Amino acid sequence: MANKKDRQTKTTRKDFRKVLTFTIDPDNAKDFDDALSFRNIDENTYEIGVHIADVSHFVREGSALDKEALERATSVYLVDRVVPMLPEELSNDICSLNPKEDKFCYSVIFQMNNNAEVLSYEITETIINSDRRFTYNEVQHILEEHKGEYDKELLILWDIAAKLREERFQKGAIDFAAEEVKFVLDKHKKPIAVMPYILKEANFLVEEFMLLANRTVAKHIACPKERKDKKTFVYRIHDKPDEEKMGLFQHYLKKEGYKIDNKSRLALAKSLNALFKATKDTPNSLLFSSIALKAMSKAVYSTDNIGHYGLGFKFYTHFTSPIRRYPDLITHRLLKQYAQGVASVDKQPLEKLLEHCSQKEKEAERAERESIKFKQAEFLLGKEGMRYTGVVSGVAKFGVFVILDDNRCEGLVPMENLTDDFYWYDEKNYAVRGRSSYGTEYKIGTKVSVKVSNVDLLERRITFNYLELI
Numbered sequence: 001m002a003n004k005k006d007r008q009t010k011t012t013r014k015d016f017r018k019v020l021t022f023t024i025d026p027d028n029a030k031d032f033d034d035a036l037s038f039r040n041i042d043e044n045t046y047e048i049g050v051h052i053a054d055v056s057h058f059v060r061e062g063s064a065l066d067k068e069a070l071e072r073a074t075s076v077y078l079v080d081r082v083v084p085m086l087p088e089e090l091s092n093d094i095c096s097l098n099p100k101e102d103k104f105c106y107s108v109i110f111q112m113n114n115n116a117e118v119l120s121y122e123i124t125e126t127i128i129n130s131d132r133r134f135t136y137n138e139v140q141h142i143l144e145e146h147k148g149e150y151d152k153e154l155l156i157l158w159d160i161a162a163k164l165r166e167e168r169f170q171k172g173a174i175d176f177a178a179e180e181v182k183f184v185l186d187k188h189k190k191p192i193a194v195m196p197y198i199l200k201e202a203n204f205l206v207e208e209f210m211l212l213a214n215r216t217v218a219k220h221i222a223c224p225k226e227r228k229d230k231k232t233f234v235y236r237i238h239d240k241p242d243e244e245k246m247g248l249f250q251h252y253l254k255k256e257g258y259k260i261d262n263k264s265r266l267a268l269a270k271s272l273n274a275l276f277k278a279t280k281d282t283p284n285s286l287l288f289s290s291i292a293l294k295a296m297s298k299a300v301y302s303t304d305n306i307g308h309y310g311l312g313f314k315f316y317t318h319f320t321s322p323i324r325r326y327p328d329l330i331t332h333r334l335l336k337q338y339a340q341g342v343a344s345v346d347k348q349p350l351e352k353l354l355e356h357c358s359q360k361e362k363e364a365e366r367a368e369r370e371s372i373k374f375k376q377a378e379f380l381l382g383k384e385g386m387r388y389t390g391v392v393s394g395v396a397k398f399g400v401f402v403i404l405d406d407n408r409c410e411g412l413v414p415m416e417n418l419t420d421d422f423y424w425y426d427e428k429n430y431a432v433r434g435r436s437s438y439g440t441e442y443k444i445g446t447k448v449s450v451k452v453s454n455v456d457l458l459e460r461r462i463t464f465n466y467l468e469l470i
Contacts, residue, residue, distance in 0.1 A: 013124075019047075019049070020037060020131055025136070027135045027136075031075075032130075034051065034097070036209060037049035046113075052107065053104075079185075085324055095322075099130045101129065108121055109121060132150065164212060173269065173310065174309075175277075191379040194408055214320055218316050232346070234334065235305040237307065238296075238297060238300075241295045241296045246295045260275060287430065287445040291430060389449050391405070392444050395442065402467070411450075413465065418432075420440070449466070
């Protein structure tokens with residue numbers, strides 16, 4: 001077997017090693033599967049490369065390694081560890097786009113102008129050598145201060161990304177501003193701090209170019225310019241929302257003095273975005289986004305393209321993360337086969353693989369949520385009796401869920417702990433109400449004060465009492 005250096009440099013690939021290229025990832029990232037390259041064509045035209053680790057070059061279809069990757073189908077990102085889809089030698093070393101190393105990529109090379117218009121593109125195998133490993137925080141500082149390493153190039157990329165983002169929402173993407181949680185762990189992986197992780201411009205910069213690459217690849221196969229035959233392919237699809245749930249939401253909003261337009265997909269998307277913007281930083285913000293999300297379908301993988309409702313794309317796939325997602329690896333392989341003139345693959349076997357991948361994704365998401373719950377419980381262990389302020393995050397017939405302001409830990413106030421009145425669950429109005437004349441009401445977004453009553457690590461459960469309006 002050739003050594004790693006030989007495998008990475010003996011190639012007929014398009015050579016981008018002398019083109020400015022960098023990765024942008026979280027502080028603690030170890031596997032870098034995407035990079036951006038940039039160079040000026042003229043004053044108003046740029047070549048922007050989205051370079052993705054060419055995992056398919058190293059992981060041969062049908063090999064023992066490939067079978068294990070398929071069985072896992074995705075990397076699982078727990079709070080204190082990663083359960084990788086691929087062995088760390090591949091994910092963190094051979095395939096990872098580490099700085100100052102020659103790396104094989106599968107890339108989408110765009111020519112774009114100042115208006116964020118794609119003038120042309122090419123999907124091709126490349127070799128790169130990343131000049132710099134940026135963190136999101138480093139790039140955010142450069143975007144805010146307008147100075148730093150490669151500041152000119154980063155500011156141009158952000159200007160284009162911001163225009164892509166604006167256009168995407170104008171055309172019907174829905175802006176669900178979901179909050180993420182960040183943990184600080186000690187050397188024993190015990191949580192010593194928990195805080196909200198707020199996505200900023202640096203995150204959006206990377207996101208927009210990854211979205212652009214994904215939809216370009218999907219459209220490239222679905223709408224070929226030079227052939228008439230239809231090729232079976234991997235699509236990331238997102239169906240329209242549940243009509244009954246959206247109707248109930250619409251009825252509830254009307255009572256609250258708000259409205260959404262459900263006459264068409266574009267009208268609904270624009271009215272939801274307007275609603276989220278109008279209620280931002282208000283108690284209703286969490287309530288409205290939570291109800292809307294519950295009405296939405298779950299995105300899955302399929303060979304039948306119905307578009308991506310939430311993103312507002314007619315064509316979309318996953319191409320940009322083959323180190324951690326098996327469908328992206330399938331996408332790469334199909335692109336290479338079809339570029340060589342290979343006939344379309346059979347639909348049914350591929351559909352079965354994609355159903356497996358969709359199921360594994362659900363399982364991984366469940367594991368990641370449970371990992372967060374465990375670490376939140378672990379953080380509050382020993383803090384029983386302490387009082388915190390928070391916001392109601394959910395209501396049910398058995399109690400009220402509350403997210404704490406300072407550390408974003410979520411727990412339940414059981415109905416039996418609400419002793420100042422007899423409370424009932426008002427399902428139609430997403431609230432828990434007291435029966436007495438003063439009728440205290442708790443609904444998603446309500447500001448409250450609670451005390452930690454009990455922490456059960458085994459069940460990953462936090463229980464609060466002393467629920468009180470603020």
